Amino acid sequence: MVKSSILGYPVIGENREWKRALEAFWSEKISEEELLQTTKQIRLDNLKKQQVAGVEQIPVGDFTLYDRVLDTSAMFGIIPSRYQWKGGKVSTAHYFSMARGNENAVASEMTKWFNTNYHYIVPEYEGQRFQLTENKPLTAYREAKKELGIEGKPVLLGPYTLLKLSKGYEDKDVPAIILQLIPLYQQILHELQEEGVQWVQIDEPILCTSITADEMKAVTEIYSQLTKNIGSLNILLQTYFDSVEHYEATVALPVAGIGLDFVHDNEQNLQNLKTHGFPRDKALGAGIVDGRNIWRSDLDAKLLLLETIQQHVKAEKLWIQPSSSLLHVPVTIRSEQKLDSVITNAFAFADEKIKEISALRTAVLEGKDYAAADFADSEKALASFNELPARKRQDVRDASSGSVLSDSKRNLPFAERKVKQQEKFQLPLLPTTTIGSFPQTPEVRKTRSEWRKGDITDQQYKDFVNAEISEWITIQEDLGLDVLVHGEFERTDMVEYFGEKLDGFVFTEKAWVQSYGSRCVKPPIIFGDVAFTKPMTVEESVYAKSLTDHEVKGMLTGPVTILNWSFVRDDLSREEVTNQIALALRKEIESLEAAGIHMIQVDEPALREGLPLKKSEWDHYLNWAVNAFRVATASVEDTTQIHTHMCYCDFNHFIDAISALDADVISIETSRSHGDLVESFNEYHYDKGIGLGVYDIHSPRVPAVEEMTEIITKGLEVLDPSQFWINPDCGLKTRKREETIAALEHMVKATEQARQRLGVTAGK
Ligand code: GLN
Ligand code: ZN
Numbered sequence: 001m002v003k004s005s006i007l008g009y010p011v012i013g014e015n016r017e018w019k020r021a022l023e024a025f026w027s028e029k030i031s032e033e034e035l036l037q038t039t040k041q042i043r044l045d046n047l048k049k050q051q052v053a054g055v056e057q058i059p060v061g062d063f064t065l066y067d068r069v070l071d072t073s074a075m076f077g078i079i080p081s082r083y084q085w086k087g088g089k090v091s092t093a094h095y096f097s098m099a100r101g102n103e104n105a106v107a108s109e110m111t112k113w114f115n116t117n118y119h120y121i122v123p124e125y126e127g128q129r130f131q132l133t134e135n136k137p138l139t140a141y142r143e144a145k146k147e148l149g150i151e152g153k154p155v156l157l158g159p160y161t162l163l164k165l166s167k168g169y170e171d172k173d174v175p176a177i178i179l180q181l182i183p184l185y186q187q188i189l190h191e192l193q194e195e196g197v198q199w200v201q202i203d204e205p206i207l208c209t210s211i212t213a214d215e216m217k218a219v220t221e222i223y224s225q226l227t228k229n230i231g232s233l234n235i236l237l238q239t240y241f242d243s244v245e246h247y248e249a250t251v252a253l254p255v256a257g258i259g260l261d262f263v264h265d266n267e268q269n270l271q272n273l274k275t276h277g278f279p280r281d282k283a284l285g286a287g288i289v290d291g292r293n294i295w296r297s298d299l300d301a302k303l304l305l306l307e308t309i310q311q312h313v314k315a316e317k318l319w320i321q322p323s324s325s326l327l328h329v330p331v332t333i334r335s336e337q338k339l340d341s342v343i344t345n346a347f348a349f350a351d352e353k354i355k356e357i358s359a360l361r362t363a364v365l366e367g368k369d370y371a372a373a374d375f376a377d378s379e380k381a382l383a384s385f386n387e388l389p390a391r392k393r394q395d396v397r398d399a400s401s402g403s404v405l406s407d408s409k410r411n412l413p414f415a416e417r418k419v420k421q422q423e424k425f426q427l428p429l430l431p432t433t434t435i436g437s438f439p440q441t442p443e444v445r446k447t448r449s450e451w452r453k454g455d456i457t458d459q460q461y462k463d464f465v466n467a468e469i470s471e472w473i474t475i476q477e478d479l480g481l482d483v484l485v486h487g488e489f490e491r492t493d494m495v496e497y498f499g500e501k502l503d504g505f506v507f508t509e510k511a512w513v514q515s516y517g518s519r520c521v522k523p524p525i526i527f528g529d530v531a532f533t534k535p536m537t538v539e540e541s542v543y544a545k546s547l548t549d550h551e552v553k554g555m556l557t558g559p560v561t562i563l564n565w566s567f568v569r570d571d572l573s574r575e576e577v578t579n580q581i582a583l584a585l586r587k588e589i590e591s592l593e594a595a596g597i598h599m600i601q602v603d604e605p606a607l608r609e610g611l612p613l614k615k616s617e618w619d620h621y622l623n624w625a626v627n628a629f630r631v632a633t634a635s636v637e638d639t640t641q642i643h644t645h646m647c648y649c650d651f652n653h654f655i656d657a658i659s660a661l662d663a664d665v666i667s668i669e670t671s672r673s674h675g676d677l678v679e680s681f682n683e684y685h686y687d688k689g690i691g692l693g694v695y696d697i698h699s700p701r702v703p704a705v706e707e708m709t710e711i712i713t714k715g716l717e718v719l720d721p722s723q724f725w726i727n728p729d730c731g732l733k734t735r736k737r738e739e740t741i742a743a744l745e746h747m748v749k750a751t752e753q754a755r756q757r758l759g760v761t762a763g764k
Contacts, residue, residue, distance in 0.1 A: 007326070712750060
């Protein structure tokens with residue numbers, strides 16, 4: 001019989017109760033016992049919701065106190081020696097020190113979970129012996145059964161994905177690691193079987209990346225080992241975020257079911273299903289409802305897709321499920337009271353997606369008439385939504401069609417622009433600058449919230465922001481920086497600020513999703529056509545410029561970053577939406593230029609994270625992403641200098657795309673891994689202006705002059721002094737005033753010394 005299944009549910013609670021409990025515990029306001037009590041309640045509430053909604057396969061063990069990958073490392077004792085863990089059950093204190101560091105040991109590295117905005121803690125292999133410290137899925141299963149009578153489906157991160165996401169080993173170590181992992185997984189599965197568990201979900205999203213045929217063979221071997229002696233226990237091997245790379249080998253794995261994503265697969269899974277069929281004896285977990293985006297499903301279209309799938313899979317083997325865990329979407333639209341109801345009715349967050357799954361299951365099982373109300377609601381809501389004039393504006397569609405998008409080339413090539421720009425700006429060798437933001441002190445935040453509440457007038461707020469700008473212009477002049485910034489005091493968030501001023505965006509009250517640890521974000525929602533309405537940054541930049549003889553960089557967030565950090569409408573391609581944003585930003589850039597701002601920085605820190613999982617799709621993405629940046633920036637005068645900024649340094653594979661942006665100057669994070677960066681410049685000749693971040697801004701520590709000198713010296717070994725800029729790694733908004741000034745003083749000093757060594761003085 002057709003079943004409904006959920007792969008994972010958001011941990012954070014309807015009002016971020018989870019976040020509050022964690023943070024209260026970290027700041028010692030509640031005890032560990034209270035933390036565990038509160039989070040247990042949240043976990044049970046989450047399960048209860050799914051139970052009430054009639055979900056048949058309810059995931060257990062997907063809940064976490066920080067991150068699920070970290071849970072897995074802790075479960076297997078994959079704990080770096082610096083945390084001084086002595087074996088046995090991992091205490092809460094040990095667990096959190098891996099996540100957040102402690103006085104004696106730095107935190108573990110954190111990185112993005114595939115192509116999502118969720119971050120996991122990277123497991124570190126140090127040659128340690130693994131051990132099963134606790135059978136967490138079993139604990140979770142027992143709890144759900146005892147407290148709620150739920151026959152849960154334990155969820156586990158699969159061994160191959162775990163291996164691939166870990167660091168600290170070389171290829172030659174892989175067989176030994178796998179050999180260590182297999183018996184631990186076997187033990188977990190064996191104990192689950194003894195307990196009477198029927199289905200286990202093992203997540204292997206890595207199968208949706210470009211893994212080789214040999215790697216796929218290793219996966220097959222692992223699973224034939226894992227499934228020995230598990231008796232009546234069934235494994236559903238779950239994949240998501242794209243199509244599986246090796247369809248035939250994947251569906252042939254010795255497991256009882258396979259979960260496939262039919263939303264983010266570019267129809268490749270569906271195509272493979274049609275071409276190669278699906279094993280008759282296996283269950284198919286069909287990911288039908290989008291687990292990563294917030295839009296209500298068109299139930300009729302989904303039902304049609306299910307009918308196509310059913311031509312290859314018998315109803316009793318079919319599970320209807322979201323395309324991935326629901327941790328990537330907010331909890332419920334019930335919390336949204338202020339938005340136009342036509343818009344909120346077009347949303348489906350986690351709870352609403354669960355309802356959609358139930359409706360689809362009913363329709364498949366008993367016929368659409370039995371879910372008539374759900375189907376009618378869906379149709380009506382989407383029809384009204386699509387009728388909103390903001391969804392389709394002829395002016396925007398006309399503007400973003402055709403020729404304007406190929407108008408993405410600067411008038412002169414870089415080498416010629418460089419000469420003209422240098423004539424105009426007369427910058428010293430190794431110009432110094434910063435990335436844009438200066439400290440957002442409690443006072444800045446307090447004043448902004450007073451203004452938002454209406455406690456102070458627009459004019460008062462503006463005066464306040466101007467006073468901050470003025471103060472920091474003086475500070476920058478006193479420090480001796482060459483290119484100044486206004487400081488971004490008027491912005492909370494680099495995407496939200498623009499989203500609030502452009503047409504086509506809405507902002508929710510409580511649509512939070514977990515980003516990393518207890519940190520949640522509330523992404524803007526792009527629901528309509530994006531258009532420029534009025535200048536967004538001109539006033540502040542012009543004011544800053546009026547206070548100084550130095551150049552002041554205008555400061556914008558780039559089109560691809562705005563896209564990648566928002567929830568995006570899914571009726572247009574991401575490329576089309578990005579082009580709309582790019583054209584809106586082009587107007588902003590032209591306004592800045594017309595107002596006398598001749599250096600303009602367009603930040604693209606999220607360019608890289610939009611890369612598709614499959615390498616074969618990278619070029620296509622990079623082509624349109626780079627083109628959008630160029631559409632936004634190409635119309636300026638030869639002498640207007642376009643800067644960009646990115647805060648990661650994984651330059652290899654990527655340097656062509658960075659160069660293709662054709663920005664006159666890029667500033668980039670380097671300080672944490674300058675070695676790698678230097679290497680990539682040895683291999684690739686980069687000709688444009690480049691500022692290597694000379695110190696890490698994520699720490700309050702003020703680095704010594706010598707530390708910065710070292711990075712400058714290394715950089716100058718591979719880059720020409722005439723292209724070399726000096727700046728911190730990223731914006732300074734999270735730092736305190738004193739440490740910022742002290743660090744920048746050191747940066748200027750290191751620069752002066754470097755100039756002396758190069759035989760030039762700082763004078764213009
Ligand atoms: N201009 C932004 C700032 O300085 C850049 C932030 C970022 O790269 N994430 O804060
Ligand atoms: Zn940055």
